[in-house]
Amino acid sequence: MQEHLTPQNLLSSSRRVRAISPSATKQMAIIAARVGGCVSLGQGVPSFITPPHIIEAVTHALKNDVGSGQYSLQTGMTALRQCIARRFLEEKKVSVDPESEICVTVGGMEALLATVMTVVDEGNQVILPSPTYASYTEQVVLAGGTPVYVPLTDKWELGLKAITEAITPRTKALMLCNPGNPTGTVFSDEQVLAICELAVAHGFVVIIDEAYDYMVYGGGMPVNPLSVERFRDNVISISSLSKKYALTGWRVGWVIAAARWMEQIMKVHDAATICAPTPSQIAALAAMEGDQQCVRDMCIELTKRRALCCKRLDRLSDYFSYVPPRGAFYVMSKYRFTDDNSKEVAIRLLEEAKVITIPGGAFGLGGEGHLRLSFGGEEKVIDEAFDRIERWLR
Structure with a gap:
């Protein structure tokens, strides 16, 4: 009304x-x-x-490259997007087109918000396995959607039966942080892929937040479901360098999605920020290409x-x-x-x-x-x- x-x-x-x-x-x-x-x-x-080598790279660029203080391409520096694509292939077995499927953003938070604003419409429901990252709720509500909380198990694992029962014709997305904030959980690859099977069967999107993918105690990186071809239209991946390289104040992350989604996400990105800060992108490139010690x-x-x-x-x-x-x-x-x-x-x-x-x-x-x-x-x-x-x- x-x-x-x-x-x-x-x-x-x-x-x-x-x-x-x-x-x-x-x-x-x-x-x-x-x-x-x-x-x-x-x-x-x-x-x-x-890390000092990141600061040195940015300092050198600011002193010697006039472009370091200007806008980058809307989608981000070409070299950075190409580096992200290489990393995803090497670490996650995900093949990504750096020209049409990657957008560098102002941290993972902007990537999440641009994605939610693109995917979620008024009256849509978004499943949030709970406890969930608090900002997911506010982003869903801001987009006009309705958060639907589905409790995790007492061991902070996904309850696949409960999630299945929560799906309705209004379900548009499910948001998942893996490894998890706030629980510190790591969802099993089998459970994550099972969620994506549900997404294909019921026609919703899994928005997967991988800000902590590097920090798994006694194990390797969790699966990125974009590595499975039939999930490519149903999964959008969000990443951030804030925690991995101690770049929280630099505000740089990215979103990876099929071109059909990226074309729409870019509209929100442009309206909100134009592009991520160029010095921060230079820092990101130095971080990803430099010594990983x-x-x-x-x-x-x-x-x-x-x-x-x-x-x-x-x-x-x-x-x-x-x-x-x-x-x-x-x-x-x-x-x-x-x-x-x-x-x-x-x-x-x-x-x-x-x-x-x-x-x-x-x-x-x-x-x-x-x-x-x-x-x-x-x-x-x-x-x-x-x-x-x-x-x-x-």
Whole structure:
């Protein structure tokens, strides 16, 4: 029903924007800034600095290449798209046309939003295995769609029966982060491919977010279903270099999709950003073509931090239970010491113990009763945070 326009509501924000919620991660950071003296197990930012060889490449380009301060092609630098295509073939066995199937974006977030705005129409439903990355919900709502939460199992695995039962004629997409934020899960290749079979059978799109594909503990990269030819029209792949190369502030990622989808995604990309920042694309190319020892070193450190986080949680087994993370750098810890909702618990922990965590309820219904902890910070930060939590609980 159309809203009757008056001088008052002409000056109000749109219903689309009023329907979405601010990020819980950012809200907790704002509260922490007011409280002061906090340590963080909150925002998913690894503590590593951008590798020096990447900074040197960008500095050299800015000094010597006049094009480094100008727009790139709308789809991104040719050399970068070609590099992405090579990497996908080598690492994921996915053959991609760099001219028509790759668009470099302002981080993975823009890639996700441009994709959702392209795929999802008013009244469409989008299945979100939950707990899910919180921004998926807001993007779906912003596009006029309806999020449909399907709980993961108690081991944070996909419930294929429940997902099948959630599919309706209005189902347009399913969004999946693998490895998972916020759970730290790694969905099995068999389950991911089974989801894609459902997508083909029922005519919806699987939007797969691979921001953490490099960080799997004791295993290789998960399957990218674009490697299966019959899934090419039903899968859109999102990637980001933010975490892998410590480029969170550089804002560079990409979307890979069949040309029929990319032609439409590019319209949103152009309307929103024109192109990704050229210096950030230069950084991305230097990162992907340079020595990969920096990634291996960061993975070794994250493995140590995972072990420390799990050890500290084990000491608090009367207060928390958790599923050991198999990827990324998050753990969803179920608290046992209160029945209060997760936002109340997170705020109390922040204000009384000065430890930042993220309320699990922000990640969908399946996350309520949990706190998301990030172990991306240095070991001394993780230890200090848990020392404060122990004192607070005891």
